Amino acid sequence: MVTGSAGLFGHALATVFGSEHTVFPLTRAMADITDAGQVRAAFAQAKPELVIHPAAIPDLDVCDADPALAYAVNVEGTRHIVEAANEINARVAYISSDSVFDGLKQTPYKESDPTDPRTLYGRTKLQGEDIVRGTEKHWIFRISVLFGPGKTNFVDKGLRAIAAGQEYVVASDQVGSATYTIDAARKIMEVIDAHCFGLFHLSNTGVCSRLELARRAAALAGLDPNKIIGKPSDAMGRRVPRMKYAVMKMEALKLAGLALPRPWEDALAEYIRGPNSANPGCRITI
Numbered sequence: 001m002v003t004g005s006a007g008l009f010g011h012a013l014a015t016v017f018g019s020e021h022t023v024f025p026l027t028r029a030m031a032d033i034t035d036a037g038q039v040r041a042a043f044a045q046a047k048p049e050l051v052i053h054p055a056a057i058p059d060l061d062v063c064d065a066d067p068a069l070a071y072a073v074n075v076e077g078t079r080h081i082v083e084a085a086n087e088i089n090a091r092v093a094y095i096s097s098d099s100v101f102d103g104l105k106q107t108p109y110k111e112s113d114p115t116d117p118r119t120l121y122g123r124t125k126l127q128g129e130d131i132v133r134g135t136e137k138h139w140i141f142r143i144s145v146l147f148g149p150g151k152t153n154f155v156d157k158g159l160r161a162i163a164a165g166q167e168y169v170v171a172s173d174q175v176g177s178a179t180y181t182i183d184a185a186r187k188i189m190e191v192i193d194a195h196c197f198g199l200f201h202l203s204n205t206g207v208c209s210r211l212e213l214a215r216r217a218a219a220l221a222g223l224d225p226n227k228i229i230g231k232p233s234d235a236m237g238r239r240v241p242r243m244k245y246a247v248m249k250m251e252a253l254k255l256a257g258l259a260l261p262r263p264w265e266d267a268l269a270e271y272i273r274g275p276n277s278a279n280p281g282c283r284i285t286i
Helices: 008-018 036-046 060-065 067-087 120-133 154-163 181-193 210-220 251-255 264-273
Strands: 002-004 024-026 050-053 091-097 138-143 145-147 168-171 178-180 198-202 228-231
Touching: 008 181, 024 036, 036 067, 050 067, 060 067, 060 120, 067 091, 067 120, 091 120, 120 138, 138 181, 145 154, 145 181, 145 210, 154 168, 154 210, 154 264, 168 210, 178 181, 178 264, 181 198, 181 264, 198 251, 210 228, 210 264
Parallel strands: 002 024, 002 050, 050 091, 091 138, 138 198, 145 178, 168 228
Antiparallel strands: none
């Protein structure tokens, strides 16, 4: 298996899959996905049966500020990966995002719901999905806000700010799902090993706001949750408006007869209180 490793989720995928499969983690230095030749060469050397593609520019503001770069990485990079995988008959699992939806619903988004991304990032991720759908057997996993070991993330930023005596301002009106990278990687491996192809929504179960997630993390870490300050997302001075509602329903997992991941509260407690528990001593390069 080949997976990108230069990111938070790539770290978890390489670690979890590495416990049961032979994994070739690829960094940007090893194969820049915007260069089709580099991707083909890397795949030809590794000869994987499966390629997991988590690489992207996920920052909504960066994508909006540099559309050419966002398109080159999130769309053309995905095309290069799919074409190179097809040349060696490898299957592709694509990591997508809840940003493919419009954020206007007040009930959870199902896999069958129409997509209507309101950001450039969301549009590029949806184009990536369309490219992957062109392969006969594939997996698409839409993931929500991530936390986990391996790289600084939303949860870590808040804890570090409070520990340094600062306040941490987060959106009070962004409601969605939260995803522990290790749990998501384990579920992806389960889906792939079961040969259940198709589109899946994936997160830990339960609903939370960004504010609730950050405050729960602070309390679990023994820090003052009141140092987490909630603010309406429209008043935070961001370049791109954020989705107010991004809860995803995991119907496809249920239809496949697979158990849903544990509640986000339990996963967060393990992450905060445990020794970043899933894989102590991991040496994957980020």
